[in-house]
Amino acid sequence: MPQKFQTPSGMHDLLGTRAIYFEKIYDTVVKIARFYGFDRIETPLLEDTRVFTRGVGLSTDIVEKEMYNLKTKGGDNLSLRPEGTASVMRSYLEHDMYTKSQPVKLFYFGPFFRYERPQAGRYRQFWQFGLETIGKSGPGLDAQTICAVYAILSDLGVKDVVVEINNMGDAKCRGIFKGALKKYLKKANLCSDCKKRSVKNPLRVLDCKQCVEMKRNAPQIIDYLCKDCREDLKKTLELLEEVGIPYDLNPFLVRGLDYYTGNVYEFFTKGKESLALGGGGRYDGLSELLGGGEDLPATGAAIGVERVMLAMKSAGVEVKREKPQIFIAHLGDLAKKKCLKIFEDFRKAGILAHESIGRDSLKSQLNQANKLSVKWTIIIGREEAIENSVVIRDMNTGSQDKVEIKDLVKEVKQRLKNAK
Numbered sequence: 215m216p217q218k219f220q221t222p223s224g225m226h227d228l229l230g231t232r233a234i235y236f237e238k239i240y241d242t243v244v245k246i247a248r249f250y251g252f253d254r255i256e257t258p259l260l261e262d263t264r265v266f267t268r269g270v271g272l273s274t275d276i277v278e279k280e281m282y283n284l285k286t287k288g289g290d291n292l293s294l295r296p297e298g299t300a301s302v303m304r305s306y307l308e309h310d311m312y313t314k315s316q317p318v319k320l321f322y323f324g325p326f327f328r329y330e331r332p333q334a335g336r337y338r339q340f341w342q343f344g345l346e347t348i349g350k351s352g353p354g355l356d357a358q359t360i361c362a363v364y365a366i367l368s369d370l371g372v373k374d375v376v377v378e379i380n381n382m383g384d385a386k387c388r389g390i391f392k393g394a395l396k397k398y399l400k401k402a403n404l405c406s407d408c409k410k411r412s413v414k415n416p417l418r419v420l421d422c423k424q425c426v427e428m429k430r431n432a433p434q435i436i437d438y439l440c441k442d443c444r445e446d447l448k449k450t451l452e453l454l455e456e457v458g459i460p461y462d463l464n465p466f467l468v469r470g471l472d473y474y475t476g477n478v479y480e481f482f483t484k485g486k487e488s489l490a491l492g493g494g495g496r497y498d499g500l501s502e503l504l505g506g507g508e509d510l511p512a513t514g515a516a517i518g519v520e521r522v523m524l525a526m527k528s529a530g531v532e533v534k535r536e537k538p539q540i541f542i543a544h545l546g547d548l549a550k551k552k553c554l555k556i557f558e559d560f561r562k563a564g565i566l567a568h569e570s571i572g573r574d575s576l577k578s579q580l581n582q583a584n585k586l587s588v589k590w591t592i593i594i595g596r597e598e599a600i601e602n603s604v605v606i607r608d609m610n611t612g613s614q615d616k617v618e619i620k621d622l623v624k625e626v627k628q629r630l631k632n633a634k
């Protein structure tokens with residue numbers, strides 16, 4: 215027997231109930247992103263590796279440990295995208311989007327890849343949706359991005375969402391903070407990874423899940439913020455209060471990607487030991503890292519779709535497919551032909567119907583109609599097929615009426631209306 219195969223570790227087929235949740239999330243994201251004025255962008259799954267080494271940062275876990283890199287036959291170094299922001303900025307610069315009216319607001323929904331240790335809520339292929347606003351930034355746009363994400367999560371029934379927020383400072387005030395942190399870290403008790411990080415990129419030490427004790431007396435960026443950064447944070451918090459979005463200040467929130475400047479935030483469900491649903495912030499410096507102009511204002515967020523699914527399930531949200539009210543059953547070859555045509559007529563009329571064109575036995579088709587608990591079954595037997603008529607059987611009462619095929623859609627529409 216030939217060998218059977220499995221999905222690679224940390225990667226999953228999307229099917230069954232998960233596919234139904236997925237579609238619900240997708241539809242909600244599209245609806246709300248459009249309401250907030252975001253246009254669709256989908257970038258390739260593969261990018262020039264430098265988009266991420268420069269954009270996300272060489273000393274981040276994502277670039278250092280988690281990227282899927284490959285060399286093409288032509289000798290190009292490409293990487294499977296671990297996140298979307300750097301790709302969207304690459305696209306903005308490649309397509310001269312700065313010539314359009316600013317800001318340019320873009321959203322995406324797709325798969326991303328990180329070679330992480332697979333566990334609940336952490337996969338090697340996962341889905342994200344993201345909202346990016348490029349060309350202008352400020353507390354208003356930060357707050358609006360947070361509002362849009364919050365609206366998506368609320369529409370999906372994810373309750374008790376809290377935004378953890380911090381400001382990472384601009385190049386100048388963050389530089390001063392980094393100096394103070396480096397000094398502190400020299401004397402701190404650090405894991406072996408953080409010993410290296412404390413020299414190369416000390417902010418990353420604040421991300422470490424192992425070095426918790428060290429944080430107790432560590433300097434906090436909030437004490438080093440310049441007037442403008444402090445003002446930005448204050449205004450964003452005021453806006454969140456205005457729209458009633460709950461937040462917690464987290465002075466140690468630094469995010470795992472190097473492109474951030476200024477306000478940063480993550481979304482959690484309150485009171486649960488949970489992984490972040492998503493995160494984002496300002497990234498005014500990313501354009502320059504990718505060969506664009508200096509300080510192109512930008513802000514955005516991305517949310518993990520599988521984590522939203524888990525949050526929906528733990529909030530008890532049930533997503534069900536719309537159930538058909540009509541089933542079409544047939545007997546014989548001519549009836550099968552008519553059945554196909556009738557099914558198309560229902561589709562064009564926007565009436566959800568099921569059929570069983572693959573089965574020939576009328577009994578097994580009627581069993582299926584029963585399982586689906588439809589209100590009416592349309593039966594086309596041999597005789598009806600010749601007469602161009604059908605029988606409509608009421609599945610509750612068992613009563614049957616003969617109707618001409620040409621009048622069927624009208625008749626069913628009327629019955630559906632009466633049943634409301």
Ligand code: HAM
Binds near residue numbers: 339497513
């Ligand atoms: P991130 O925090 O790296 O940010 O990822 C955003 C979200 O993607 C996470 O909060 C999580 O829900 C989900 N996620 C990340 N890694 C995994 C994984 N291995 N398995 C399952 N879900 C995962 C970014 O990616 C930034 N690009 C966000 C952003 C957009 N910043 C500005 N604009």
